[in-house]
Amino acid sequence: MSRIDDFEAFIAIVEHGSLTAAARRTNRSLQSISRSLATLEEAVGVELVHRTTRRSAPSEAGAAFFRRIKPAIDEINEATLKAANQRSEPSxxxxxxxxxxxxxxxxxxxxxxxxxxxxxxxxxxxxxxxxxxxxxxxxxxxxxxxxxxxxxxxxxxxxxLRRVVFGAPSYFAERGRPSHPFELGKHSCIVRTVDERPGEWMFQIDGKPRTVKVAGAFRSNLMTPIYAAAIHGLGLGYSPLWQIKHLVDDGRVELVLTEFEPVPxxxxxxxxxxxxxxxxxxxxxxxxxxxxxxxxx
Missing domain, CATH: 3.40.190.10 (Periplasmic binding protein-like II)
Structure with a gap:
């Protein structure tokens, strides 16, 4: 068995927390994984993994060793795959x-x-x-x-991908534009009823994630009727931008509160x-x- 196999066995032990789990992940026997670890520890001259009956954890030296060799092994495997793929046309x-x-x-x-x-x-x-x-x-x-x-x-x-608040020009002409998420309580908002927390919209306020409770007279379990309702001026919607980009480009809805958008x-x-x-x-x-x-x- 190659030294690369010993390195990969050690990486699997650290990532999966036990020799048994590493054996399952690498499709090798428990004895083979244990032998690779022993061979590697003998070569470097220190204990790399503390073993118990239930769990294996890297020693201080083992953790430092893992941080150094993991990127190198990933790079070797990636180079090997790319070389192999160059020989085979996708089919x-x-x-x-x-x-x-x-x-x-x-x-x-x-x-x-x-x-x-x-x-x-x-x-x-x-x-x-x-x-x-x-x-x-x-x-x-x-x-x-x-x-x-x-x-x-x-x-x-x-x-x-961004998450945005949007509304129709007709809605803004009648109700005005919110300048801060906390003003949404004065606006009609269209709630998606199947969200994990319906009526709670996420924003970034003063550099921190904050949820703002919203409500309105129209709600739906699907996004397509929410978009249609927003286009017809029934209220403000909250959605991934990619889902409504065509409506923004066509001028059918406009974005507000963009400076308070949550982390993409x-x-x-x-x-x-x-x-x-x-x-x-x-x-x-x-x-x-x-x-x-x-x-x-």
Whole structure:
């Protein structure tokens, strides 16, 4: 077994908290993982991992060792994958998951360019706003908006998306424009009833995240009727900018309180570690990073 395998065993132990978990993650036997750790500790001359019956944790020397070798091993693996991918033309079916509204307008143009560049690849795009279980749904890759839960998936940050308050020119002509989030209590606001906390909008006030309670006579469980209601002057809406950018560009709604926008929401591409060696996945990740245009969103 190579020294690289010993390094990867040690990294897996530190990341997953036990030799048993590391064995599962690397598809190796517990004895093999234990042997790699012992070999590595003998080579460096110090104990790298404190073992107990339930958990393994890096020693002080082990933690410092981990911080140094982890980027190097990642770089070696990345270089190996790129070299291998250069020998293989992407082919087969690429299964991609994405949010319902985001996929058609933003992902499909990238997919079109990808399929023209790699004509041997077919793409199966599956749209859902639920957080995808890539293994259960047999997805090669998923694009997800929002903070990521802890998982074993690999992730590539693609950018971040603004959340904005908007209203129709007719509404502002009749009710005026709020100049501060705390003034929203005097305005009719359109609430999305299925939010985790309906009627609470997030802002950045004095450099800190703050929630402001809002209410209004019209509410809905879906965003499309909320957009329609805002266009017809029924109140102010709160939404990701990318979902209403076309309405802003057409002048049908206008943004307010932009100086109080909350921290933008991250957007990532997610894939399983074992699938990162696939030429079709790697090629699509590269194209996503270069062609997905999230500017002004």
């Amino acid at each position: 087969g079916v690429l299964r991609v998951g994405a949010p319902v509204l985001f996929g058609p307008d933003f992902l499909v143009p990238v997919i079109a360019g990808y399929m023209r560049t790699h004509p041997r690849v077919e793409v199966d795009l599956r749209l859902s706003d639920e957080f995808a279980d890539l293994g259960a749904e047999a997805l090669d890759l998923a694009v997800r908006i929002g903070d990521l839960p802890d998982s074993s998936l690999r992730a590539k940050r693609l950018g971040a 929401v991250p957007i990532h591409a997610l894939w399983q570690e074992g699938r990162s060696s696939s030429a079709k996945v790697r090629a699509f990740l590269d194209m996503l990073a270069s062609r997905l245009d999230l500017r002004n969103l």
